[in-house]
Amino acid sequence: MPEQSPFDLTEGDPFGPHTLPYGVFSTADAPGLRRLGVRYGRHVLDLGALPDALPDVVPAAHAALLAADTLNPLLAAGRPVWQEVHAAVRTALTDPAHRTTVAPLLRPLDDVTLHLPFDVADYVDFYSSEHHATNVGRIFRPDDAALPPNWKHLPIGYHGRAGTVVVSGTPVVRPHGQRKAPADAAPVFGPSTRLDIEAEVGFVVGTPSTLHAPVGLDAFRTHVFGVCLVNDWSARDIQAWEYVPLGPFLGKSFATSVSAWITPLDAFDAARTAPPARDVPPLPYLDDTAAEPGGLDLRIEVRLNGEVLSRPPFAAMYWTAAQQLAHLTVNGASLRTGDLYASGTVSGPEPDQLGCLLELTRGKGPYLQDGDEVTLTAWAPGPDGVRIGLGEVTGRVLPALEDPAGAPA
Amino acid sequence: MPEQSPFDLTEGDPFGPHTLPYGVFSTADAPGLRRLGVRYGRHVLDLGALPDALPDVVPAAHAALLAADTLNPLLAAGRPVWQEVHAAVRTALTDPAHRTTVAPLLRPLDDVTLHLPFDVADYVDFYSSEHHATNVGRIFRPDDAALPPNWKHLPIGYHGRAGTVVVSGTPVVRPHGQRKAPADAAPVFGPSTRLDIEAEVGFVVGTPSTLHAPVGLDAFRTHVFGVCLVNDWSARDIQAWEYVPLGPFLGKSFATSVSAWITPLDAFDAARTAPPARDVPPLPYLDDTAAEPGGLDLRIEVRLNGEVLSRPPFAAMYWTAAQQLAHLTVNGASLRTGDLYASGTVSGPEPDQLGCLLELTRGKGPYLQDGDEVTLTAWAPGPDGVRIGLGEVTGRVLPALEDPAGAPA
Structure with a gap:
């Protein structure tokens, strides 16, 4: 069989001339x-x-x-x-x-x-899927309302560790940390037993902004260069013990994987879609009812060791990337080239549309085993029926180090 | 009067040959x-x-x-x-x-x-004063125990925004944001009415570390280059509404001021002191009982418009900088040159030793007014009775912008 010309793409290849990441x-x-x-x-x-x-x-x-x-x-x-x-x-x-x-x-x-395609400046992680936030709230805070009272008023987010953003393919070593089951008298230290994934979509800032000058909804395309896939690896046991009151820290900071390809924002023009109806009217700086449709019809697939685990629909996200950027800067915080912000776990309403094992197993596990490989892929509808691909993000779990510094002798 | 030679320092000058920042x-x-x-x-x-x-x-x-x-x-x-x-x-x-x-x-x-003396890689803020955490817990969460259950088991911390770390002297524009008093039906948007300071000490990482390799207590001096002062400006109203469940975000990310001078760690050898007794035995990776004394006898002074407001004692911090670094990396997270981590608000046990207005006014205010100038200074005992100075960190509050993007028309 003669070698195929690089210019002759396989039919349906999602990395054709409309994608170009x-x-x-x-x-x-x-x-x-x-x-x-x-x-x-x-x-x-x-x-x-x-x-x-x-x-x-x-x-x-x-x-x-x-x-x-x-x-x-x-x-x-x-x-x-x-x-x-x-x-x-x-x-x-x-x-x-x-x-x-x-x-x-x-x-x-x-x-x-x-x-890693770019040097990450600041990394922010949002929490913008209503389905995910509701599911997690029920598991982590069973005695409270599933959604915190602020959830429908602002896109909740927090800063993550930029220095441990790694490119797809980088192995993920199971992290050590403190964990404490509710029934335990004191925390224990050891390898995480609840290592999880979070299927997310990331947005990469190109054009910086000026300190004190908020970036409104209509300036989204001026600042955001493109889109990638993100797996925000999460150690649920470490996270559950540490996160009150200042949020996730070591439960997330050991690794965040991004795809090796950044797809330009304009490639998704045909995938623009209206976000879900908001049952609470957003404040003016977040009100996108008069703006271009801010949702993106990206169809994500999560595979564990080759088997499809879930197909989270990005179109179901309550808060859009433009709203997240407007919120992130409304206090005057500036953007730098290389800022990365992720959507938060993408989960849809159906049981086969959930973006993390915590939700897929209703908090009961099993979580990731050593040797497991997780791969996220995604595509979006393009013009004339073509598919626009996002680069995959994949990673294999390696066993915890046997003798990390500070482990009990 | 003849001009003084630059080599003839005023007696007691804290920036003599033992300091050299x-x-x-x-x-x-x-x-x-x-x-x-x-x-x-x-x-x-x-x-x-x-x-x-x-x-x-x-x-x-x-x-x-x-x-x-x-x-x-x-x-x-x-x-x-x-x-x-x-x-x-x-x-x-x-x-x-x-x-x-x-x-x-x-x-x-x-x-x-x-x-700004260095390019900040990742910025982490801890919460390591027992007095501060207790006081804040009583104000923010009056129905719960003052200290969260994890507080004495690990140095709680979170990532902040590296891109808005600014050098001493940079004006701080009052940020806009959402706030909601408990009695309000919905949040309102506008300039923060509870702008506060946090007097902190920062540690600057020089030598990077390798992904997956924790930095134990004994490697602190290998990695940490020096010490600075930090004012972690905080909008308490924005913070109170946004921080559950993922921690502070826009209430902090508008500005974090650092001193223009980084004092080498070795300058503080004579200021090393034993940290307070821990009433909960730390896990082995945090156990510093056999290590060199990890506390630092830095005496901070907070001035508001020239008047001394408070004198927070850094020696009273429960968790040390070496423990913070060991915790930050115990999950395998790597360090980069330029990483900055701050102690959290420094508060002592006395009413005139509190490091923020939230505590100084017991949550009742007044907070910062437009035009207010806040200056932090600090010194530590050096060899032979000399003082080791830290560079000041100062900043003046400017009024909120009148027409930020997204404000109601």
Whole structure:
């Protein structure tokens, strides 16, 4: 069988010319050299080499951005540059006149190593699925109302650890920590026995904002570059013992996995959809009734060791990414290039639409075992019936270290 | 009166040869050029110019670190380099043979602009004063036990916003946000009416750690470069409404002020002191009974518009900085150069030792008014009766913006 041309995509490939996500890769012959790439089907376009190869297509002014070893300079360049680069990449990949020139710049995906695509500035995690928040509330706080009183008035969020955001494929070592069952007299220390996933969607900030200047709903597209998948690994036993009153800390900070590909926001134009009806009217800075539809019809799939566990629908999220950004900045907090904010666990109303094991097992487990591999994938409807893919986020659980510092002798 | 020599310090000056804190400054003739400096009395030593001026004193290998525009390269260089640079600076400033050479490198403090001294990686805020946690618990959660059940088992902490850490002197604009008094039917949006301070001590990480490898109590000095003062500005009304269940977010993220000077950890050797007796035995990874004394006898002073408001004693903190670091990493979370973690509000047992207005006014206010200026200073006992100063952290409250994005029309 002859080798397929990299330009001939398999029918239905979700990484076609309407998707074109950005990432960072290296190759075996130069493992220390990180380069920007764009995924096209089962290949990666070497973006750093494109300006020299196609000087008439790629504006020379962008050569330095594309020669960087992380996406941050491109993210910082702002929306007009994002659109120019996207147009150039699309022309390079789809105009038959360029095939001979571009073909040598396409590496098979299987031949490259993918890296964390951008340097994460601040990482914020929201909690914006009503189904998830209700389910978790019932399990963690059975004596209270399932939703806290603030839930429908603001998109609850908190800061997570940016330094432990890792790229898809990074193994996750089972964390040690304190846990205390309600019946125990005192906490015990040891490897988490309730290691869980959280299937989320992440939004990557490109254009920074100014301190003291809130970013309103209508400025969402000015600041947000693109979308990724996030698995916010969670040690439920550590989290349950530590989180009152200041929120999750070590139960989350050991690892947060993101997909290696960041898909530009504009790729999801056909997937825009109205969010669920709000039964509490949002305050004006969160009121999106007159804005463009803020929901996104992303269909997520969660697989555990290859078996489909769940299909969470992102369209069911109560708070949208634009509302989350407006809330995050309404107190004057500024955005930096590389800020990442995640949606919170995506869960739908049905039992096979839940985004974490805590909900899927109603708090009873089983949770993740050593050796388990969890993979999230997602796609969205694109124009003319095509699918827009998000890069997968996958990770395997490794056993806890036998002798961590400070463990009992 | 003849101008005083920069080498002749006023008696009792807490910025003498035993202190030597690091910062970043610029001068009016080159406002865009940031340089590393060391504070000596009322002057700043131009560190970037030192290797050329005293090649026999400053190892040439460190010239690039000292020519940087932020402390991060020096922080990353590790403890042996920190000690070599410190010894060189001390020789330059105290050996009379070098006075003629060094004098031109000393700028009056009043003639320079100070900048954020390092790029903050992750910012973590702890909650480690038993007096503060008890007082706050009584005010925020009057129906529960004052201390949450986990408090004496682990140093509670959470991640804050690194991107809004600002240097001393930066004005603080009163933030907008949602608040809801218990009697109100729904939240209202507007400028915070309960703007508060939190007097804290910050620890700056130099040497990074490896993912999955906890940093035990005995590795504290390997990783922590130095100490600063922190004012963790807090909007109590925003915080009270938002913080259940995921912790503080917008009530804190609008601004966190740090001193312009980072004092090396070794300067506090004479200030080491035993922490308070723990009435609950800590788990082994937090058990410091056999370690060097982990407390620090820092005496903080809080001034409001020039009047002393409080004198919080850092020696009264229940959890030490070494325990906080051990806890922060016990789940395998890694450290990066530039990580900042703060102690939590420092409050002592006496009414004039409380570190925030919430406690000082027993939750009744008044809180900060527009135009108020808050300044934190601190010193610690050094060798031979000298004082070791921490750089001040000061900030003035500016009125809320009149028309922030998203405010009601």
